[in-house]
Each structure stands twice: as C-alpha cells, then as structure tokens.
Amino acid sequence: MKFLLYLILILLLVPLQTTLLPHLSVWNIKPDLGLVAAALAGLFAGELEGLLVGLAIGWVLSLYSAGELWLSLLTNGGAGLLAGYLGRQVSQVTSISLGVGLLLLSLASGLIAAMNFKHLDVSQMWWMIESIILPEACIDGAVGAGLYWLLSQRFHITRMRTE
Amino acid sequence: MWMAHSRSSYSARRLALACFALLLVALFLLPGQIQGLLQYLDEPVGHVVRVPLETIASIDARIADRWEQYVALQGVREENQQLRKEIEWLRGQHSQMRESAAATERLTALLQFKEQALPTMIAAQVIGRDATNRYRAIILNKGESDGIKADMGVITPTGVVGRVVKTTGASSVVLSVTDPNNAIAGLIQRTRDEGIAEGTQQGLAQLKYIPLLSTLREGDRVVTSGLVGGFPRGLVIGTITRIDKQEGALFQSAELMPEVDVGRVEEVLVIQTSYGQSTKAGTGADLLGKP
Numbered sequence: 001m002k003f004l005l006y007l008i009l010i011l012l013l014v015p016l017q018t019t020l021l022p023h024l025s026v027w028n029i030k031p032d033l034g035l036v037a038a039a040l041a042g043l044f045a046g047e048l049e050g051l052l053v054g055l056a057i058g059w060v061l062s063l064y065s066a067g068e069l070w071l072s073l074l075t076n077g078g079a080g081l082l083a084g085y086l087g088r089q090v091s092q093v094t095s096i097s098l099g100v101g102l103l104l105l106s107l108a109s110g111l112i113a114a115m116n117f118k119h120l121d122v123s124q125m126w127w128m129i130e131s132i133i134l135p136e137a138c139i140d141g142a143v144g145a146g147l148y149w150l151l152s153q154r155f156h157i158t159r160m161r162t163e
Numbered sequence: 164m165w166m167a168h169s170r171s172s173y174s175a176r177r178l179a180l181a182c183f184a185l186l187l188v189a190l191f192l193l194p195g196q197i198q199g200l201l202q203y204l205d206e207p208v209g210h211v212v213r214v215p216l217e218t219i220a221s222i223d224a225r226i227a228d229r230w231e232q233y234v235a236l237q238g239v240r241e242e243n244q245q246l247r248k249e250i251e252w253l254r255g256q257h258s259q260m261r262e263s264a265a266a267t268e269r270l271t272a273l274l275q276f277k278e279q280a281l282p283t284m285i286a287a288q289v290i291g292r293d294a295t296n297r298y299r300a301i302i303l304n305k306g307e308s309d310g311i312k313a314d315m316g317v318i319t320p321t322g323v324v325g326r327v328v329k330t331t332g333a334s335s336v337v338l339s340v341t342d343p344n345n346a347i348a349g350l351i352q353r354t355r356d357e358g359i360a361e362g363t364q365q366g367l368a369q370l371k372y373i374p375l376l377s378t379l380r381e382g383d384r385v386v387t388s389g390l391v392g393g394f395p396r397g398l399v400i401g402t403i404t405r406i407d408k409q410e411g412a413l414f415q416s417a418e419l420m421p422e423v424d425v426g427r428v429e430e431v432l433v434i435q436t437s438y439g440q441s442t443k444a445g446t447g448a449d450l451l452g453k454p
Contacts, residue, residue, distance in 0.1 A: 014212050015219035018291030018302055023223070029296050048179040055186070060212065063205060064291065066298035066328050066338045069198055070190040081183050113297055119343070127364050132296050 002045075006053055009037060010060050018064050029135045031143040032106060034061045038076045039083035039102055039144060040151070043093065047084025054080030071116060075109035095152075099145030106137035209306060209331025216334070217304060220290035224429075282395050284318075284432040285309060290334070299339040299362065301425060305433070306330045316393035316434040322422030323347065323387060323400045324431050335433075339425040340400060341366050349400050350388035351379050357388050360400050360419065368401055368419040375415055379403060385419055393434050 013033055021030040034057040042050020058076030062069045082105065087093060110133030114125060189197055285305060293300035305311055307330045317324040317337045325345060329336040338345045342362040349360035349370050356377040358370040370385055383403045389396030401419035408415040 011212060011215050014294070015216045015291070017294045019216065019220050019223050022292045032295065034294070046179075048182075051179045051183055059201060060208060061294045063209060063212070063329070063331050064302055064334070064336060065294040066300040066336050066342070066344070067293075067295055069201065070194060073186065073190065077183060077186065081179055084179065110297075113295075117297075117344070124343075124364050128297075131364075136296050 006041075006056070009053075010056055013037060013057060014060060014064055017061060026139065027135065029132065029139060031139045032109075032136065033143070034058065034072075034076050035079050035106055035109060036102060036140055036144045036147060038080035039098075039105060040147060042080035042083030042085075043087040043098070043148075044151075045084070046088070047081050050080030050084035051077050052080070054078070067113065068116065071113055075112065079105050079109070093148070095145040095149040098148045099141040101141075102144035103137045103141030106140035107133060110134075110136060206307065206332035209333045212331075213304075213333040216290060216302075220288075220304070283435040285311060285435055287311075287335075287431055287433055289429050289431065293336070298344070299342040299366065299425065300325070300328070301337050301339065301428065301431075303335045303337060303431065303433070304333070306333045306335045308332050310435060311335045311433050314393055316387075316398075317431050318394075318398055318434065319423050319428060319431055321399070323394065323398050324423050324425060324428060326393065327433065337431070340421055340423070341368055341425060347394060347400065348388040348391045349385045350396070351377065351403075352384045352386050354379055354383070357390070358385075358414075358416075360385060363418075368421050369416055370403070370419055371416045372414045373416060375408075375413070377415065379406060379415075379417060381406065385417075395434070 017030070017033050021033070024030065038050060038054030038057050041053040045053075054076040055073055058072040058074075059069070061076070062072035065072065083101070086101065090097070111129070114120065114128050114133060117125075117128075120128070287303040287305040287309075289301045290304045291302040293302075301324075303311070303317075311327060311330055313327055313330060315327045317327060323340050325337045325339040325342070326347070327335050328338045340347060340360065340362060343364055345362050347360045349358050350356070351358070351370070351373070354377055356373055356379065358373040360368055360370050362368050373379060381403055385400045385403065387394040387396060387398045387400060399422045401421040403417045404420045405418040406415065407417065
C-alpha cells in the first residue's frame with residue numbers, strides 16, 4: 001500500500017513539476033516539489049524511507065531536466081535522509097521550523113548545483129544566487145511549511161522519533 | 164500529530180547512512196557505470212511516466228487554448244492592424260526575394276553546384292519545462308523510440324530553439340539557445356563573420372569570439388554556420404542588439420535577441436539529419452510549411 005502511494009506520488013510529481021508549476025511560478029521561479037516531498041517522506045517515515053524515496057524522486061525528475069543525474073540523486077536522497085535523521089532528534093516539529101529547515105536544505109542544494117556550473121564567474125554566481133537559488137529556497141520553505149501544516153492538521157500521520 | 168517511539172531505529176539509520184555513503188562513493192568513483200546502469204531503466208520508466216505527463220499536458224493545452232480564444236482577446240484589434248501592415252511590407256519583400264531566388268537558381272545551375280538534400284525532421288510537441296529552475300530547457304513528447312538522439316538540433320519555422328541533451332524512450336529534454344550551458348556555431352549573415360552563440364544568465368544570448376575587424380552592427384542577423392553540431396547552415400539564431408568591443412581584447416562579442424521565444428514554443432522540429440546527408444523520411448520542407 002505504502003509502495004503504491006509512493007509510486008503514485010513519484011508519477012504525479014513529474015507532470016506537476018514540469019507542466020503545471022511553470023504556470024504558477026513566481027518571477028519564473030517554481031518550488032522544487034521533489035525536494036519537499038523527499039524531506040516530508042524522511043520526516044514522517046524515517047531516514048531509510050526518506051533516502052529511498054528521495055533517490056527515486058531524484059532519478060525520475062532528472063530524466064526531465066537538463067541537470068546531471070548525480071546532483072539530483074545527491075540532493076533529493078540527501079534531503080530525505082537528513083530530514084529523517086533530524087526529525088527524529090526534534091521533539092516538536094512545527095511548520096515554521098520545517099520551513100526554515102527546508103529553506104536551508106534548498107539553499108545548500110542550489111549552491112552545490114551552482115558550483116557545478118562551468119564557466120561561471122563571481123558576478124554570474126551572485127546573480128544566480130540572488131535571482132534563482134535564494135527565491136527558490138524561500139518558496140521551497142513556504143511550500144514545505146504549508147504542506148506540513150496541512151498534513152498535520154488534516155491527517156493523523158505518525159512521525160518517527162527516538163526515545 | 165502522532166509520534167511513534169521507535170527502538171529499532173538504529174539499524175534503519177545505520178542502513179540508510181551506509182546506503183547513502185555507498186551511493187556517494189559509487190557516484191564519485193564510477194559515475195559512468197552508474198549512469199549506464201540506470202539508462203537501462205530510463206526507457207521503461209519514460210514510457211510509464213509518459214501517461215500522466217501527456218494527460219496533464221493535454222489538459223493544460225486545452226485550458227490554454229480556451230484562455231487564448233475567449234479571455235485573452237484584449238488588444239486583438241490593434242494587433243490585427245499591426246499584422247496587416249506587416250503583411251503588406253512582407254509581400255513587397257517576398258516578391259524581391261523571389262527575384263533573388265530565381266537569380267540564385269540560375270547562377271547555381273551555371274556553376275554546377277552539387278544539389279543539397281533538405282534535412283529530415285521530426286515534429287514534436289512541447290509538454291513541459293525543465294524540472295528545476297536552473298536550466299532553460301523544454302520537454303518534448305518524442306524520444307528515442309521516435310528516432311531522437313542527444314545533440315540533435317531543434318528548431319521552429321522562425322529559428323533555432325536549442326539542442327537535445329537527454330532522451331528517454333518517450334520524451335526528450337532540449338536545452339534552449341538561451342541557456343548558458345548551450346553553445347552553437349553562429350555566423351553574422353551580412354558580414355559572414357563566425358562566432359559562438361551562447362545563452363546568458365538573463366535569458367538572452369550572446370555571440371562570442373567575433374573577429375576584431377568585423378564590421379558588424381546592431382540589427383544584423385545571426386544564423387547557424389553549419390560547421391559544428393546538429394544544425395544546417397542558415398537557420399536564424401537571433402538579432403544583434405548590442406556590441407561589446409573592449410580595448411585590448413582579442414575578440415569582440417555581441418548581445419543577441421533570440422528569434423524564438425522558448426517560453427512560448429508549443430511545437431518544434433527536431434533535425435534528424437543535416438543537409439547533404441541521406442534522407443529516407445519526409446523532408447523538412449513539408450514540416451516547415453514552405454510554399
């Protein structure tokens with residue numbers, strides 16, 4: 001059942017991310033729903049599931065992006081793993097704390113991607129950070145916080161935690 | 164919100180960390196092999212993802228159609244008048260061009276030039292944009308099973324769109340001419356000076372490595388040179404809007420306004436074979452809608 005849910009999530013993420021979100025983008029920036037989904041999976045289901053779901057999302061989304069596969073695997077898989085690990089250590093996760101966490105995670109993933117770009121000088125790098133990476137991180141944080149609030153208010157989803 | 168206090172979490176945590184560490188090592192030490200391994204799965208996964216992707220893309224296209232036909236009609240009258248004027252001007256240009264074409268044909272026959280075959284093209288629909296914000300790329304509804312391969316050029320009747328960088332069985336990703344990671348060999352149509360057309364961070368394009376002695380000017384058109392890559396000679400890339408000539412530099416560069424607005428493209432043509440190569444399928448002339 002869980003496997004089926006994850007499969008549907010991954011299959012729906014592709015059209016959502018590539019076809020629908022470009023219409024809803026703010027200043028041509030759309031949220032990275034793959035990263036948000038991987039982090040939420042890690043938070044609710046633990047680091048192993050977070051990692052596996054993140055890797056699957058990263059791989060499938062990389063088929064529909066000009067970006068490199070290893071970067072997509074690393075950022076999405078890492079997001080699931082890190083969210084699962086950190087989520088276990090925190091007793092009370094709020095929408096705001098999750099939003100801030102996702103903002104930092106998205107910022108880190110964007111910076112890794114920017115550093116991987118060839119032929120970027122310092123001014124171009126700054127332009128990319130302030131025009132793409134930072135706004136995207138803010139949007140990711142807001143979307144993640146909103147989704148977490150929705151899930152915690154509407155559904156009684158169990159969150160894994162160490163004693 | 165319910166919380167599960169898990170005692171068996173340590174093994175899962177260790178396993179997850181071990182998997183991630185293993186993946187990191189594999190990605191850095193054997194990137195080619197990992198990519199090759201996953202490529203076997205790309206085709207079936209591409210076919211599975213195609214179903215929801217094309218369904219949602221077709222719903223999206225229908226909504227966009229309705230919007231354009233009924234809601235977004237403001238300013239149509241002014242646009243219509245403008246287009247009528249443009250048609251009048253183009254008619255004049257057309258008759259001049261026909262004269263020139265006839266003259267060229269006569270001269271070509273006289274010089275006994277070898278006749279070039281028109282390129283073979285595949286028509287495809289745009290069904291999405293890049294999954295990330297960091298690349299300016301579009302997704303096409305045709306892939307490897309339709310004969311599309313990486314590095315093939317992509318155009319519209321107006322001009323160059325970009326280059327195929329990735330394919331699955333049922334789709335392909337095209338990196339736009341406005342992306343900084345894309346480079347196409349270009350040629351200034353009037354002066355015949357060559358350069359490299361690259362995208363910029365701001366979503367435009369620039370022609371680099373233009374010889375210092377070139378007499379280029381704003382408004383000059385830049386076309387593909389046909390020397391490298393999947394584009395035949397003469398396809399429009401853009402128009403020069405600003406020239407950058409720095410003192411002491413070995414070359415000059417120019418900012419280009421791309422001919423095709425990649426953000427609005429809905430259908431494209433993928434160039435399978437360039438000029439002069441064998442043409443088994445239909446030629447591009449039909450697809451381009453040439454009279």
